[in-house]
Amino acid sequence: MNQIYGILNTILPFGWLEYDFMKNALLAVLLITPVFGILGTIIVNNRMAFFSDALGHGAFTGIAIGSVIGLVRPAWSAVIFSIGFSVLITIIKNRTKTSTDTVIGVFSSAAIAVGLVLVTSGGYSYNSYLVGDLLSIAPAEIGALFLLAVLIILLWLVFYNKVLMVSVNISLAKSRGINTLAVELAFTAIIAVAVTIVIQWVGLLIVNSLLVLPAAAARNVSNNARQYNASAIMISVFSGVLGLVLSYYMDTATGATIVIISAVIYFITLAMRKRFA
Amino acid sequence: MAQINARHRENCDTNRICSGYCCTQIKNFSVRVGRTEILKDVNLHLHCGELTALIGPNGAGKSTLLKAILGEIKHEGSIIFAGSNGENSVKPKVGYVPQQLEFDTAAPVSVKNLFSACMGKRPAFMKTSGQITQKVTECLARVQGEGLIDKRLGALSGGELQRVLLALALEPVPQLLLMDEPVSGVDRKGLEVFYEIVSQIREKYDLTIILVSHDLDLVKKHADRVVLLNKTVILNGPPEKVYNDRKLHETFGLSGIIGDSGNKGPS
Numbered sequence: 432m433n434q435i436y437g438i439l440n441t442i443l444p445f446g447w448l449e450y451d452f453m454k455n456a457l458l459a460v461l462l463i464t465p466v467f468g469i470l471g472t473i474i475v476n477n478r479m480a481f482f483s484d485a486l487g488h489g490a491f492t493g494i495a496i497g498s499v500i501g502l503v504r505p506a507w508s509a510v511i512f513s514i515g516f517s518v519l520i521t522i523i524k525n526r527t528k529t530s531t532d533t534v535i536g537v538f539s540s541a542a543i544a545v546g547l548v549l550v551t552s553g554g555y556s557y558n559s560y561l562v563g564d565l566l567s568i569a570p571a572e573i574g575a576l577f578l579l580a581v582l583i584i585l586l587w588l589v590f591y592n593k594v595l596m597v598s599v600n601i602s603l604a605k606s607r608g609i610n611t612l613a614v615e616l617a618f619t620a621i622i623a624v625a626v627t628i629v630i631q632w633v634g635l636l637i638v639n640s641l642l643v644l645p646a647a648a649a650r651n652v653s654n655n656a657r658q659y660n661a662s663a664i665m666i667s668v669f670s671g672v673l674g675l676v677l678s679y680y681m682d683t684a685t686g687a688t689i690v691i692i693s694a695v696i697y698f699i700t701l702a703m704r705k706r707f708a
Numbered sequence: 709m710a711q712i713n714a715r716h717r718e719n720c721d722t723n724r725i726c727s728g729y730c731c732t733q734i735k736n737f738s739v740r741v742g743r744t745e746i747l748k749d750v751n752l753h754l755h756c757g758e759l760t761a762l763i764g765p766n767g768a769g770k771s772t773l774l775k776a777i778l779g780e781i782k783h784e785g786s787i788i789f790a791g792s793n794g795e796n797s798v799k800p801k802v803g804y805v806p807q808q809l810e811f812d813t814a815a816p817v818s819v820k821n822l823f824s825a826c827m828g829k830r831p832a833f834m835k836t837s838g839q840i841t842q843k844v845t846e847c848l849a850r851v852q853g854e855g856l857i858d859k860r861l862g863a864l865s866g867g868e869l870q871r872v873l874l875a876l877a878l879e880p881v882p883q884l885l886l887m888d889e890p891v892s893g894v895d896r897k898g899l900e901v902f903y904e905i906v907s908q909i910r911e912k913y914d915l916t917i918i919l920v921s922h923d924l925d926l927v928k929k930h931a932d933r934v935v936l937l938n939k940t941v942i943l944n945g946p947p948e949k950v951y952n953d954r955k956l957h958e959t960f961g962l963s964g965i966i967g968d969s970g971n972k973g974p975s
Contacts, residue, residue, distance in 0.1 A: 476815055588831055591825075591833065592824075592825035592831060593825075595817065596826065598815070598817075599815070599822065600810060603806055603809065606778055606877075607826055650816055653816035654818060654860045655816055655817065655858070655860065656817055656821040657821075657835070658816065659816035659833070660833040661833075
């Protein structure tokens, strides 16, 4: 870790990077934002924005369960719970004819209610999971984030084409021999894991904005998959780093500052949209 | 060619043997959803190089039959493709052109992305190799759509989209091509171009084509065989024969629809 700190000191000799917690936060941002940019493109293309929001709620319930049964790291139970939660929603969504947002709404509300009941009954503090603090990230956790990022990028490269077909049209994808349910399950599960892990540092309230905003902005200015992915990743990383720096100088919540910058970029791209249509 | 086809048809219909030619047999297809019977005992024997138009009133089960053949809907019965070299009892390779592709028209997906996602292992957002680009262009040329390669899917007109989907269904070339004709969004001219292209493809690639159609005039002009479906096969034969049958008029519940040129049949 010290080597990395040394490198950061040499290549980025800025005031805001003097402290180790800022270096940690920068590394975390550089790992989280590109991956969230990628996942965001999938979420927005598949119209799953509401779904990924529900996953945040599921993660909160998972953390509550972990706290109640007395795990040292409630995040692990949250990961398992979120995967189960996402699989359940996906299967029910595919089995029933009820509209998707109703199914998701039911699950999401139920999950957050169970989570709140569990947490209040045990008298645990849950504020940190609602708002989160990116500056509290520890070096070991950065290691875990790194592994997660590698895993997601690998999955993305291998399954991208299938996910693209599923996002265009399910029947068409099925007629090309793609197991659409398996693709959907795999991707909802990996999104669930990513949301659950990151929620500890950015909080339940804004985790979904980090996923959706860069991709939504990128969509406004892209005509093909290449432009879309590239601009989503760039917007995500740019707002992440800028948000971190600004939050340091303005003394604001880091996650929220990042979201505000992505939102501003979204509105700028929205205004540019006509040129790309 | 017509003679060969006729002889072929005779062989297949009488003896149920198609030596030297290929055919697709659909046997005893039935589909139930809950207690409702949507299709019952559908039997069809279709030959290669033949364009079969599937007609029938609303709710007759036309699209359901296509989806059952695709395996998207549970069904009873079997489908067998008998190849020309005696390779029997295999499921045919099926290509599918959906009726109306419901997709997000704002999605940043180009025609090239769509093809390279289907063709190669390399993720479609990466730079496409010249080889793939050329192959995509060739595919699009089959439907007179070379100029569409860099267009966004959402920016295509209804007719263009339908042709792109046809080109996609032809790669790789299937043994059975299923098409659900669009009910709206394609103008008359576009529909005629589409039928012309389908006719050419049938001859060039010797495919069995099943086309769900709502335009009885165009069917009359291009189809080799017309199947009237209403839960089960009611009529099956060459267009002239089917169009003059009283049952056709009875099934649609109206008389005077057929032959009323320029008038769309009940969709």
